[in-house]
Amino acid sequence: MNNIFQRHCHSNLPIAVKGDGIYLYDKLGKAYLDASGGAAVSCLGHSHPDVRAALHRQIDQLAYAHTGFFNTDNALELAEKLTQAAPGNLNHVYFVSGGSEAIESALKLARQYFVEKGESQRTQFVSRKQSYHGNTLGALAVGGNELRRAPFAPLLMPTEHISACFAYHNKLESESYFDYGQRTANELETRLLEMGPDTVIAFIAEPVVGATAGAVTAEEGYFKRIREICDQYGVLLILDEVMCGMGRTGTLFAHEQEDIHADIVTIAKGLGAGYQPIGAMIATSEIHNTISQGSGFFQHGHTYMGHATAMAGSLAVLNAFEKEALLPRVQEAGDILQTRLSERFTDHPFVGDIRGRGLFRAVELIADKDTKRPFSTASNLHTQIKERAMDLGLICYPMSGTIDGKNGHHILLAPPFIISNTQIDELTEKLFESVDSVTQSLFKEGMY
Secondary structure, X not given: OOOOOOOOOOOOOOOEXXXXXXXXXXXXXXXXXXXXXXXXXOOOOOOOHHHHHHHXXXXXXXXXXXXXXXXXXXXXXXXXXXXXXXXXXXXXXXXXXXXXXXXXXHHHHHHHHHHHOOOOOOOEEEEEOOOOOOOOHHHHHHOOOHHHHHHHHHHOOOOEEEOOOOHHHHOOOOOOHHHHHHHHHHHHHHHHHHHOHHHEEEEEEOOEEOOOOOOEEOOOOHHHHHHHHHHHHOOEEEEEOOOOOOOOOOOOOHHHXXXXXXXXXXXXXXXXXXXOOOEEEXXXXXXXXXXXXXXXXXXXXXXXXXXXXXXXXXXXXXXHHHHOOHHHHHHHHHHHHHHHHHHHHOOOOOEEEEEEEOOEEEXXXXXXXXXXXXXXXXXXXXHHHHHHHHHOOEEOEEEEOOOOOOOOEEEEEOOOOOOOHHHHHHHHHHHHHHHHHHHHHXXXXXXX
């Protein structure tokens, strides 16, 4: 019994006391290979010397100054570095303290943009099923994670949801992957016409879907078609890169690989690598200038936005990406991880799909390979695998509800960018043992 209101009230968690490279250590000295970066956060591991030094220097000089009164040099430099690297005209950064705050900021800015343009009839958002955009009420409303939405549904603003681009489960045998992607993207146009296009503010999506469905990439051409539809009907495109961005998929911004431009992008997690809480919303010059030349005031704000210490830490993170050439390494290590997972799991009777991009990968678990039938929800498969992996000294991110919010299981992997090839082997073997021991036990018990 302790006095922490924990994520799960009946958890009995080990006490973490040290981080070293890609490992965390508990109070008893046990090492855990962090194969998920927490929740795709710790991209530089847990003891990066340059980031630690930057934080110490900043705290010794200035820990915090409210952004209603001051800017800091680190904030100015970090914003410049992000906007110079961002595709298109994403030239203005709004710093916050995490992913949900970034999404809330994006939703409110998108609405205010249209109000200041004289289009106040635009009040609605469209998102995708099996998406996740955060746990605050606005973010939860536009998200498609039914399990998390359900208890709070009466409090959520109405939001339309179209199908996810999830070929493994939804592509017809008679269509190509490209045609499937186009068919799925065209659902947006159909829905806009049903709603009335001039009532819609924005479409929001993850370039690579994270926790809810497990590292699901869109088919080639899908996002280009989405961009065309948004342009045709004057709808903003908001891309949520909180989990998949900041190098996780091999480029600093995940949507670079889709060859499109966004109107607003949200980032967090890897931006600070876990060393300080941070998130950001990045908007185009068109959106910023509409506010600047109108009211001049974005009606939003958070106490800890632009926090001086978080700015220093995140600037050191981005500098480490460049200094250590980590983004090419993410692509290389991601290919190696995919190969190792395929070699070990492809013939496993309860593994259906191995997917992802860069160091953002997932293994989907199924009870029947031919029909893609999922394990029973009563199996509690994800919890058992997490517990078994922890016993073996492996931190991974198993989830349920992969297919429709209730059915299906997957394991999300998002190891630090500094992972070595030997550590990839360790990750793969410990994951295989975890999956195999739990699934074989469920099979014997008839719980599949």
